[in-house]
Amino acid sequence: MAGVGPGGAAGGPLGRPLLIEGPDGPWELVRRRLAEAGGVMVYGRLDDWLPGDPDDPRLRLLLGRDWARAQRMTHRHIRSRFVAARLLLKHAAAAVIETRPELLDLAYKPGGRPYLRGCDQIDISLSHTDELLVVGITRRGRIGVDVELADRPMSGTGTEDQACTPYELTMLNAMAANRRNGALVRLWTLKEAYSKAIGQGLRFQFTEFGFRLGDPRARVLRPDGSPGTGDEWTFGTCAVDRRYTVSVALFDAGFGDTVDTAAGTMLDPGLFEALTGARRVPAAA
Structure with missing residues (x-):
């Protein structure tokens, strides 16, 4: 990978x-x-x-x-x-x-x-x-x-016009033809990941936000290429099994870590008891 x-x-x-x-x-x-x-x-x-x-x-x-x-x-x-x-x-x-x-x-x-x-x-x-x-x-x-086949045919299929901002189209058109499809797959998975993170899925117009290819600190951009999000969002893309492109979008709410993720302390008390049949012992003050 x-x-x-x-x-x-x-x-x-x-x-x-x-x-x-x-x-x-x-x-x-x-x-x-x-x-x-x-x-x-x-x-x-x-x-x-x-x-x-x-x-x-x-x-x-x-x-x-x-x-x-x-x-x-x-x-x-x-x-x-x-x-x-x-x-x-x-x-x-x-x-x-x-x-x-x-x-x-x-x-x-x-x-x-x-x-x-x-x-x-x-x-x-x-x-x-x-x-x-x-x-x-x-x-x-x-x-x-989000995950897609790395060689999924996208370039030249009309996907560019349906899923890219003007700024992204300019970047893609400046690339060598043999690199455009892989770049478009990466952009698509980043957009899918971001849309999923904000709870919109495909209802969110992909032409309304974008990314800069090759940016070591990827962030959401407006259609003209200006910054659209701040440091609260981080993104990543990688190859898996040499066949797939996987992207992640992560929003840090700024409330710090929830270090204790055990069900007994995370679940609502009534729900925890209903699911497990066990009464949760309250944490010491």
Whole structure:
């Protein structure tokens, strides 16, 4: 895996995404990265996260409200990616907050942004394409992640006019033709990641904000290329498995770290008791 495009070092503010090859982790490494960086990105491969038995009763418990949604999907590969991605997300989040994945309630905001009900001190983001699944978790504010095939055909397809600002079009047109598609894929994933972090997804016009290619300190720019965000936002882009481009957008709310992310201290007391059947002991004053 190597760093590419805007964002400086591979993975930007959270470092390199960590490969998770199944429910056994390594989760201690994930918790350590979260403690050190305030957030973590993990990725998995589809085959590693597909359930061995699609009729296993525990799978329905693990997916929660997403079980019914998955059953309505008629395309087998789309359903498989949907299920595998949510299994990775739930196992990663459970490892971070030190609980069991089946106890987490994954819900969605009106724009489709996922969140963990009753666990507001961490923010999550999810993306998948082809055979790769990516999850981002932060305890400092908001996060968005996006992944695309690095060679996804974009240049010359009309994507430039639909997804780029005038400033970005000028940059792309000045590049060698053989570099434009990779640059456009990087810009697209950065825009997707930022849109996810602010909860807008594809509802946010990509022609209304942009990035400067090759900028070691990537930040959102207005259509004319002037700064659009400050130091509260950081971004990163990297290559994964030599086939995928992954980008992350991270917003630091400025409230400091939530060092203790264990479920017993993060969840609302009533919800914690309902989920675990255990009464939480209040912290000493």
